[in-house]
Structure formats: structure tokens, C-alpha cells
Amino acid sequence: EVQLVESGGGLVQPGGSLRLSCAASGFTFSGYEMDWVRQAPGKGPEWIAYMRSGGSTIYYADSVKGRFTISRDDAKNSLYLQMNSLRAEDTAVYYCTREGYGGNSDAFDLWGQGTLVTVSS
Amino acid sequence: QSVLTQPPSVSAAPGQKVTISCSGSSSNIGNNFVSWYQHLPGTAPKLLIYNNNERPSGIPDRFSGSKSGTSATLGITGLQTGDEASYYCGTWDSSLTTYFFGPGTTVTVL
Numbered sequence: 001e002v003q004l005v006e007s008g009g010g011l012v013q014p015g016g017s018l019r020l021s022c023a024a025s026g027f028t029f030s031g032y033e034m035d036w037v038r039q040a041p042g043k044g045p046e047w048i049a050y051m052r053s054g055g056s057t058i059y060y061a062d063s064v065k066g067r068f069t070i071s072r073d074d075a076k077n078s079l080y081l082q083m084n085s086l087r088a089e090d091t092a093v094y095y096c097t098r099e100g101y102g103g104n105s106d107a108f109d110l111w112g113q114g115t116l117v118t119v120s121s
Numbered sequence: 122q123s124v125l126t127q128p129p130s131v132s133a134a135p136g137q138k139v140t141i142s143c144s145g146s147s148s149n150i151g152n153n154f155v156s157w158y159q160h161l162p163g164t165a166p167k168l169l170i171y172n173n174n175e176r177p178s179g180i181p182d183r184f185s186g187s188k189s190g191t192s193a194t195l196g197i198t199g200l201q202t203g204d205e206a207s208y209y210c211g212t213w214d215s216s217l218t219t220y221f222f223g224p225g226t227t228v229t230v231l
Contacts, residue, residue, distance in 0.1 A: 035220070037166075044209055045158070045166055047220035059218050095165055100177075106213045106220060107156040107171030114165055 002026035002110065004096045009115030016086050016119070022079040022096030022112055030054075030074035033099040035108060036081050038092035038117075046092075049081065064090075086119045093117075124149055124214055125223035132229040133200050141195045141226045143210030149221065153213045155193040157186055158222075160207045169208075170195060202230050 008020040020036075036049045049070040050059040058070055069082040079096050093114040100109030126144045133139045143155065157170040168177055170186035173193065185196045193212075197204055210223040 039166075044207070044225040045160070045211075045222045047211075047222065050220065059220075061219055101171055101175075104213070105154055105156075105171050106211070107154070107168055108158070108166075108211075109168045109171070109177055111165035111167075 004098065004110055004112035006094065006096050006112040006115040009094060009117045011118045011120065012086055013121050014087060014119055017082070017084045018086065018117060020081040020083065020094055020096075020115060020117075022081075024077045024079070024096075024098075027098075027110075029072075029077040033102075034070075034072060034079045035097045035099065036068075036070060036079075037095045037097050037108065037111075038090075039095070039114075040089075040092040043092075045095075051079070083117070086117075088119050091117060091119050123221050123224050124217070125210055125212070125221050127208075127210060127223040127226045129224075130227045130229065132231050134231045135200055135202065137200050138196060138198045139200060139228060140197075141208050141210075141228070143193045143195070143223050145191050145193075145212065145214075145221075147191060148216035149191075149212050149214040150188065150193055151191040152215060155186065155188055156211045157184075157193075157195045158209045158211060160209065160225075166209065197228070200228075200230055204228055205230050 048061045067085045071080045096112040097108035098110040158166040160166045173188040174186040207225045
């Protein structure tokens with residue numbers, strides 16, 4: 001089955017760190033551009049990070065630049081998001097997404113179920 | 122804060138048609154592909170349209186997309202109660218090197 005499964009969310013205090021993982025299966029993970037998208041309670045989705053296949057190109061949203069790091073391990077079919085210096089406004093469901101159409105499509109065709117990150121004291 | 126604008130809400134009776142606009146600029150919609158997503162509470166957003174007007178397999182042809190200049194439009198025909206959801210446009214902004222989702226439009230079936 002083609003799927004993405006996130007893990008690693010939870011409750012963390014402001015200033016703390018978390019590492020999210022995304023396990024991909026059912027497709028050739030190494031060939032796809034991957035992104036993290038988050039959705040705060042009652043809000044729309046917010047793109048936060050992108051990594052090209054092979055890892056040669058990375059982009060971040062300004063809201064997380066310098067605090068979050070996206071990475072991938074193609075041998076383990078996994079995508080990661082290291083989140084440091086967490087703030088209350090980082091509270092959201094975090095989704096791992098695949099850009100399934102290549103080129104400049106920038107379309108997220110596959111989403112995980114999401115993992116909830118709550119930043120609170 | 123998104124660089125894209127969408128109407129907050131649209132509504133129509135069952136069987137009717139709605140259109141949702143998404144307006145941007147030359148650095149985003151004007152020079153990049155637009156996607157559209159449907160979001161139901163408690164679920165992950167779902168891709169409806171990619172590359173301005175292409176439908177992923179499994180998406181009914183009641184959903185259509187178009188783009189002209191710096192604006193894009195999602196159309197939904199034969200409106201059903203199951204279409205009640207929030208709809209978001211999305212595109213890359215080449216100047217800001219950031220992907221933006223629009224603020225979202227809530228569709229209500231009267």
C-alpha cells in the first residue's frame with residue numbers, strides 16, 4: 001500500500017525540541033521530492049519545509065527557518081523534521097507529504113495521517 | 122500571512138455549481154502551477170487539482186481547475202452535501218522561495 005506514516009509528535013515545553021519521522025512505503029521514496037506541512041487548530045495548512053530527491057535542495061518557511069531542519073534517509077525510506085526552540089505557535093498537526101508529479105508541479109498528492117505537536121508549559 | 126487571496130465562503134443548492142477564485146501575483150500564480158485541496162475536519166487535505174487543471178486519478182470530473190494570468194479558479198458542478206468542506210489553493214512563490222496555501226474557502230451546500 002502506498003502510504004506515509006508520521007510519528008514523534010507529543011507535548012513539549014516552550015524552548016524544547018522534538019524530532020518527527022515519516023516512514024514511506026509502497027513507492028520508490030528516493031525518487032520523490034518531499035515536504036512537511038502543518039495545520040494549527042482551526043487554521044488552514046501551512047507549508048514549512050521542502051527537500052528535493054537526493055537532498056540537494058532544501059527550502060524553509062520563514063516561520064521555521066533557523067529552528068527546524070528537514071532531512072531524509074533514502075535507505076530507510078524515511079523523512080525527518082528536527083524541531084528546536086519550539087514556540088506555542090508551533091502547535092499543530094504536522095503532515096509529511098509527497099510531491100507526486102515531479103517537475104514544477106509542487107502538488108502534494110500523498111499525505112500521512114499527521115502527528116500532533118503541542119507546545120505548552 | 123498568505124500571498125494568495127480566496128473568498129471566505131461560497132454556497133449553492135445541491136446540484137448547482139460553485140466557483141472559487143484564487144488571486145495572486147506574477148511571482149506565484151503567474152509563473153507557477155496551481156493546486157487545489159479539499160479539507161474535511163479531522164482528516165488530511167486531499168489533492169483535487171494539480172498543474173492548474175489536471176485531476177488525480179479518482180477525483181470526479183465534477184471538479185475542474187483553470188488559470189488565467191495571476192488568478193486561478195476551482196469549479197465544482199453537481200454540488201453534493203459531501204462537498205461541504207474547506208478548499209485551499211496552493212502554489213510556489215519564486216521570489217519568496219516559499220509554497221503558499223490560500224486562506225481557504227468554505228463551501229456550504231444549502
